[in-house]
Amino acid sequence: MAATKTIRAIGHRIVDAVWRIGSATRFFILALLYSGMGFKRFRLIIKEIFSSGVMSLIIILVAGLFVGMVLGLQGYETLKRYGSESALGSLVALSLVRELGPVLAALLFASRAGSAMTAEIGLMKATEQISAMEMMAVNPIARIVAPRFWAGVISMPLLAAMFSAVGVFGGYLVGVVQIGVDEGSFWAQMQAAVDFREDILNGVLKSFVFGTVVTVIALFEGYDAQPTAEGVSGATTRTVVNSSLAILMLDFVLTAIMFRGN
Amino acid sequence: MSPSALVEIRDLNFTYDKRPVLQGINMTFPKGRMVAIMGLSGCGKTTLLRHIGGALKPSRGSVKIDGQMMQDLDSAGLYAMRRKMGMLFQFGALFTDMTVYDNVAFQMREHTDLPEELIHDLVMMKLHAVGLRGAHKMMPSELSGGMARRVALARTVALDPTLIMYDEPFAGLDAISLSVIGDLIRRLNDALGATSIIVTHDIQESLKIVDYVYFMANGVIVAEGTPDELRACDTDFVRQFVHGEMDGPVPFHYPSGDYRQELNSQG
Amino acid sequence: MERTTLDLWVGMFVVAGLAALVALAMKVGNLGTYNVSESYQVYGYFQNIGGLKVKASIKSAGVLVGRVTSITLDTQRYEAKVVMSLDKRYQFPQDTFANILTSGLLGEQYIGLMPGGDEEMLKDGGQVKQTQSAVVLEEMIGKFLYNKAAEPEKVIVPEK
Structure with a gap:
């Protein structure tokens, strides 16, 4: 009896998850459809870029610097064993540009900006601001959701690029300034290994995808939240958990598509 | 019954999750009048209001506003209809990320192409009407409950609606704010020549200001009439409600077993 | 605004x-x-390219001068045909020697170009005739073991 109950519970959760994915997709399409007005009032997007992008700047820069420094240190220790410390530059840059930049920036973005978006919209729903807007004949998807969506999509690649750039600088600080790897070979190896189209643009593309997914999840969870305090806090947690999982899973898929055969 | 009815509700039924919320509601809201819908919490008042606003579709029956069936409207028609409506939400529902000024200006900016100077004058007029012209730079979080409600009222009437709905306008207000809001609602309605529907459970305040009252309980209308008729009415339910008696058709005790028996069984 | x-x-x-x-x-x-x-293309045949990959760098005297653009197997000769894209600024004689080298012990493989003394320069679409294959570690070890085995065993005669 207990076994059937468990199986039923699992099945229930799976059906529920598929259901939610469907609703989220429909929500995403609606947000795209109603984006026309958002572009007409570009000011709204600017405002949201401020609250999601600019407000995430500090955490992204600090995290990027330290990740780069750790990469410099660890990479040096490992490469030293094979006598190829000169490859440090390419190791730091490739790891950042291809993987860590887009992925870590997206994870940070999800927990900093994504959760804030969910909480904000959930609260708007709980205090009937969304119903009020609807009663004023203003479409809340166009007025609230679409600007935030585009702000997230625009901010994310910029944040990831800054993360990578600062990270490379962190690697340079530790590798060249502190440990004393030859500066020329550090940059030369890096430039020889990193291809603009293959590595950098693919990294930008990744962060673009992550930005879209994180923002859609955050907005959907907020819009779908139970209009109570518990509902909003639960939705905020779900945003961080679901978007982190989505980022890591998508990263695998994207990496497999982009970098296979190299 | 009246040819000048703005809103007519005929045999409205609504079922949610197989539970009947509204059953056979018939109401008429004549133009220029203020009508209150009263009842206990959870009796379907807010659901009824959502039907009038077109946010819910009836399971059976119809809501007709200004000669148009709400359930037949497509979303463009619904939005066009809503531009003629204003709704004051229970706790004001001010947009928390905007100043008082921007809250009141919101609909003017969304729905009109008025120049900013004109919007400024209109906003100031609306805020002046609720006595809060001086607070236009404040954020909603800085306002007291009564002030927030007045700002919300100014926002509700921003585009001079012909139909104004109030969802519990008196909830959570102190005695002074309460009579200020009540007075404002009446004055605004008369100044705008609008029709008002007030959903509330605050009997004393609303009996003072409205023209007609519907009493609801468990999804049906149990009594209706002018305030004077209701004060004189001696139906058990209305008497309990109007005079706030503790026990009556609405029992004080949740259904339970025999009191004496329960006490003894523990000892 | x-x-x-x-x-x-x-x-x-x-x-x-x-x-x-x-x-x-x-x-x-x-x-x-x-x-x-701008760049120009030359190609060369290698018996074994080892771990050389497309986009691998091409260096001469340690300076990056180009990149490998394609690697295919020529079924006429059963050798690897490697197309190299070289920077226009750097011209090489026709008898240039292309060598697959490894940076560091286990590093990336790249092509090293050693210019010859010919007067004629390599043209776009020209062939680098002299090539040397990659050093494949397994082969080297195999060769080493084979040589060892072929050596006459030193018999240690115990002293009595």
């Missing part, structure tokens, strides 16, 4: 993001060094 400090912040944010991208492209990536200059 009046300008606000908010616009300034967002503007700075966007500029910083784009600057980071440009910095990545120019300083970290190869956009600044190699892709912008």
